[in-house]
Amino acid sequence: MRQSELFVKTLREAPSDEEANNAKLLIRGGFIHKEMAGVYSYLPLGLKVLRNIENIVREEINSIGGNELLLSSLQPKENWDKTGRWNSVDVLFKLPSQTGKNYALGPTHEEIIAPLAKKYISSYRDLPAYYYQIQTKFRDELRAKSGLLRGREFIMKDLYSFHRNEKDLEIYYEKVMVAYGNIFKRLGLEARVVEASGGSFSKYSHEYQILNPVGEDLIFYCDSCDFAQNKEIFTGKIGDACERCKKGTILSSNGAEVGNIFKLGTKFTEPFGIKYKDEDGKEQMVVMGCYGIGISRLMGILAEIYNDENGLKWPEGAAPFKIHLIELKKGLGDDLYKRLQSNGNEVLYDDRDAKAGEKFADADLIGIPYRLVVSEKTRDKIELKKRGEIETKLITIDELKKILN
Amino acid sequence: MRQSELFVKTLREAPSDEEANNAKLLIRGGFIHKEMAGVYSYLPLGLKVLRNIENIVREEINSIGGNELLLSSLQPKENWDKTGRWNSVDVLFKLPSQTGKNYALGPTHEEIIAPLAKKYISSYRDLPAYYYQIQTKFRDELRAKSGLLRGREFIMKDLYSFHRNEKDLEIYYEKVMVAYGNIFKRLGLEARVVEASGGSFSKYSHEYQILNPVGEDLIFYCDSCDFAQNKEIFTGKIGDACERCKKGTILSSNGAEVGNIFKLGTKFTEPFGIKYKDEDGKEQMVVMGCYGIGISRLMGILAEIYNDENGLKWPEGAAPFKIHLIELKKGLGDDLYKRLQSNGNEVLYDDRDAKAGEKFADADLIGIPYRLVVSEKTRDKIELKKRGEIETKLITIDELKKILN
Numbered sequence: 001m002r003q004s005e006l007f008v009k010t011l012r013e014a015p016s017d018e019e020a021n022n023a024k025l026l027i028r029g030g031f032i033h034k035e036m037a038g039v040y041s042y043l044p045l046g047l048k049v050l051r052n053i054e055n056i057v058r059e060e061i062n063s064i065g066g067n068e069l070l071l072s073s074l075q076p077k078e079n080w081d082k083t084g085r086w087n088s089v090d091v092l093f094k095l096p097s098q099t100g101k102n103y104a105l106g107p108t109h110e111e112i113i114a115p116l117a118k119k120y121i122s123s124y125r126d127l128p129a130y131y132y133q134i135q136t137k138f139r140d141e142l143r144a145k146s147g148l149l150r151g152r153e154f155i156m157k158d159l160y161s162f163h164r165n166e167k168d169l170e171i172y173y174e175k176v177m178v179a180y181g182n183i184f185k186r187l188g189l190e191a192r193v194v195e196a197s198g199g200s201f202s203k204y205s206h207e208y209q210i211l212n213p214v215g216e217d218l219i220f221y222c223d224s225c226d227f228a229q230n231k232e233i234f235t236g237k238i239g240d241a242c243e244r245c246k247k248g249t250i251l252s253s254n255g256a257e258v259g260n261i262f263k264l265g266t267k268f269t270e271p272f273g274i275k276y277k278d279e280d281g282k283e284q285m286v287v288m289g290c291y292g293i294g295i296s297r298l299m300g301i302l303a304e305i306y307n308d309e310n311g312l313k314w315p316e317g318a319a320p321f322k323i324h325l326i327e328l329k330k331g332l333g334d335d336l337y338k339r340l341q342s343n344g345n346e347v348l349y350d351d352r353d354a355k356a357g358e359k360f361a362d363a364d365l366i367g368i369p370y371r372l373v374v375s376e377k378t379r380d381k382i383e384l385k386k387r388g389e390i391e392t393k394l395i396t397i398d399e400l401k402k403i404l405n
Numbered sequence: 406m407r408q409s410e411l412f413v414k415t416l417r418e419a420p421s422d423e424e425a426n427n428a429k430l431l432i433r434g435g436f437i438h439k440e441m442a443g444v445y446s447y448l449p450l451g452l453k454v455l456r457n458i459e460n461i462v463r464e465e466i467n468s469i470g471g472n473e474l475l476l477s478s479l480q481p482k483e484n485w486d487k488t489g490r491w492n493s494v495d496v497l498f499k500l501p502s503q504t505g506k507n508y509a510l511g512p513t514h515e516e517i518i519a520p521l522a523k524k525y526i527s528s529y530r531d532l533p534a535y536y537y538q539i540q541t542k543f544r545d546e547l548r549a550k551s552g553l554l555r556g557r558e559f560i561m562k563d564l565y566s567f568h569r570n571e572k573d574l575e576i577y578y579e580k581v582m583v584a585y586g587n588i589f590k591r592l593g594l595e596a597r598v599v600e601a602s603g604g605s606f607s608k609y610s611h612e613y614q615i616l617n618p619v620g621e622d623l624i625f626y627c628d629s630c631d632f633a634q635n636k637e638i639f640t641g642k643i644g645d646a647c648e649r650c651k652k653g654t655i656l657s658s659n660g661a662e663v664g665n666i667f668k669l670g671t672k673f674t675e676p677f678g679i680k681y682k683d684e685d686g687k688e689q690m691v692v693m694g695c696y697g698i699g700i701s702r703l704m705g706i707l708a709e710i711y712n713d714e715n716g717l718k719w720p721e722g723a724a725p726f727k728i729h730l731i732e733l734k735k736g737l738g739d740d741l742y743k744r745l746q747s748n749g750n751e752v753l754y755d756d757r758d759a760k761a762g763e764k765f766a767d768a769d770l771i772g773i774p775y776r777l778v779v780s781e782k783t784r785d786k787i788e789l790k791k792r793g794e795i796e797t798k799l800i801t802i803d804e805l806k807k808i809l810n
Contacts, residue, residue, distance in 0.1 A: 005470065005472065006472065006527055007472050007525060007536065008530070009525055017610055019788065033521050033524070035476075035477045035479070035480065035517060036479075039479045040477065041474065041476040041517065041521060042474055042475040042476075043474050043477065044472050044473060044474050046474075046475075047473060048646045050475070067409065067410065067411065067412050068449060068452055069441075069447055069448050069449050069451075069452055070446060070447040070451075070452050070455070071446040071447075072440045072444045072446050072540060072542070073478075073543075073555060073558060074440070074444045074558045074771040075440065076440060076441045084649050091503075093500055093502070095498055095500050095510065096499070096501070096546050097498070097545050097557075098495075098496075098546075099547065105500065105510070110444065112440060116438050116446060119438070120412060120413055122412055124410070129412040130412070131412065136477075136478060136541065138479070140502050140503050141503075142503050142504065152479060152502075152552050153477055153478060153479045158683070211513045227741055244414070264420075304503070361476050362765065395460060401661050
């Protein structure tokens with residue numbers, strides 16, 4: 001894409017009404033626009049990052065049999081009354097309407113997917129079933145100060161699984177853990193699997209936490225093995241010997257929750273009466289699991305982790321473009337731009353009529369992994385600099401091809 | 406995709422609480438699920454149709470320079486106060502929050518895009534600019550009885566353009582008309598361009614109407630030339646001679662509005678003070694246009710038009726799959742399924758353990774353009790039937806390849 005046609009400029013100053021570093025960086029780089037506290041719009045560059053994250057999540061969830069759909073944001077109050085959550089979920093937005101009815105504005109979709117699944121599940125032959133969606137959610141947060149890490153409006157992937165019994169749920173739960181591991185790895189993130197309360201059905205649920213000072217959660221973990229618990233269930237203290245591996249020591253850290261997985265059991269199938277007939281024609285209660293990933297929150301945590309004093313430094317999996325091509329004289333980059341594109345590369349082409357210093361500063365702010373410069377000085381060669389490295393290299397087009405493959 | 410893994414079944418009966426034919430057909434075929442009046446979820450097959458429509462729209466809007474972004478659904482009340490629409494838009498959902506503030510739940514996005522554009526437009530060099538999004542919208546409708554044709558929650562493409570002057574807006578407006586023409590043609594729809602009120606800035610705006618009894622609008626049009634006006638501005642009567650071509654006669658029809666384009670002028674740039682400096686350094690008011698297309702409504706109107714007594718008949722551009730492959734003996738279709746997929750075809754493969762009659766009835770309900778059957782009877786050939794045709798043909802794999810290309 002030609003930068004002259006991006007319609008969005010980087011900003012020299014961080015906005016004064018924004019406290020969170022991730023939002024400051026993303027606003028300055030032209031990725032997001034703040035509408036009000038906890039509510040952001042995604043500008044063209046930001047939408048590209050979102051789509052990249054979404055596609056990684058989609059690929060991995062498809063690979064474990066997930067079937068994508070799109071559930072409604074407006075939800076009938078009756079469904080929430082049935083599960084008792086109309087009054088118990090304190091962040092639920094309640095929307096009055098001209099019809100006199102109130103709707104829930106979906107912060108999550110158990111109340112929609114469970115009755116939907118009921119319509120299509122009647123026999124053991126219909127199980128297991130895995131539905132997921134990638135969708136905007138809403139939470140009526142009292143405070144929203146962490147940029148994309150806690151929004152009143154945000155994008156989630158939510159997956160729901162339906163099973164014949166607990167054992168079948170266990171098997172799928174393990175598969176989701178593998179898929180989640182792949183997702184965070186592909187995004188360049190080290191997510192810690194943290195034990196959390198499992199409700200009445202299961203001892204633990206699991207949170208995927210990025211250990212980072214900006215996170216709003218508090219995590220206790222072993223410095224030697226993979227033991228980790230959130231503060232709600234951890235009963236020891238910092239400095240204790242790890243009870244699991246008997247070798248390590250318990251440390252603590254803030255954590256940003258980017259995913260969670262939960263064995264719901266019959267918590268939602270019970271109130272909606274979701275049953276199936278087994279091989280003997282006997283009615284059995286369906287068992288359910290749910291699995292979330294915060295898509296826009298992942299964008300926030302990536303911005304929070306991958307940056308330096310000059311701007312963002314996107315990992316390749318999430319970067320809005322792979323290559324930032326900068327020409328220092330009008331038209332000099334056109335040929336290379338076309339060649340790179342025809343080889344299937346995603347290129348942001350800075351064809352603007354601007355000074356070299358401004359272009360370089362913008363490239364640092366935006367944070368695309370490979371910066372290429374063509375100028376009268378580089379002649380038939382290309383100057384390559386990776387974002388975050390200081391060194392530049394003068395290379396030929398053939399050398400560039402090898403590096404990009 | 407294997408039909409055994411679709412998790413969704415067709416329904417033998419139309420739902421009793423649904424009046425609209427498009428919704429009845431789409432519910433029976435397993436495309437959508439009704440949550441409440443005017444609110445539907447999109448099941449895997451329905452989401453595929455939506456994505457196909459979206460991609461056609463995206464390609465055509467990108468081709469006229471549109472730059473995709475994603476604006477927030479929650480909108481500050483202050484923005485709506487500024488334009489005076491907080492009280493004047495009767496279908497605006499007003500959402501109370503724990504913070505004490507009320508938010509607008511976006512039925513449209515002029516109140517968001519205008520202040521956003523203001524941040525990035527300061528000079529004539531920043532113009533023109535074209536932003537669009539494909540997004541879920543909300544309208545607090547008193548009545549919603551037309552299925553996907555009038556929803557409380559629905560998906561729209563909304564494009565906003567910003568210009569130096571009226572002349573530049575005119576030029577882009579014409580380009581949008583060409584793009585819209587392409588979009589409806591690719592979807593197999595004949596949309597009539599209908600003159601409507603242009604507000605204070607322009608004599609006319611234009612609606613894209615599908616003439617169909619199910620439409621909620623009333624259109625007057627010439628049976629000979631392209632003259633057409635909606636009932637708000639038409640001053641003649643049925644049977645009049647056409648004043649434009651002097652040859653035809655004025656007829657009337659119901660119409661379903663699938664798009665509209667509007668020269669807003671300074672209606673929104675004025676209240677938000679969106680100005681630019683021209684070449685002489687003089688401040689000028691930015692001129693604006695807006696252009697909508699109802700994505701989910703298009704899905705509804707396609708269902709309304711393309712069907713017969715046995716179910717849906719998708720045109721190729723929107724069809725969830727191009728090919729519906731049916732095997733009548735377990736495993737017999739596996740090889741062909743793989744070959745079709747590896748040639749880049751979108752295939753729904755009915756590998757279920759079900760009777761031939763059930764499979765054929767489901768194929769008709771779902772309405773995929775090409776039905777292929779392999780059975781012991783077809784041997785090394787394939788039975789081809791196009792949806793909507795009665796005749797079946799026995800063909801070789803080489804003949805099939807030619808037909809599909």
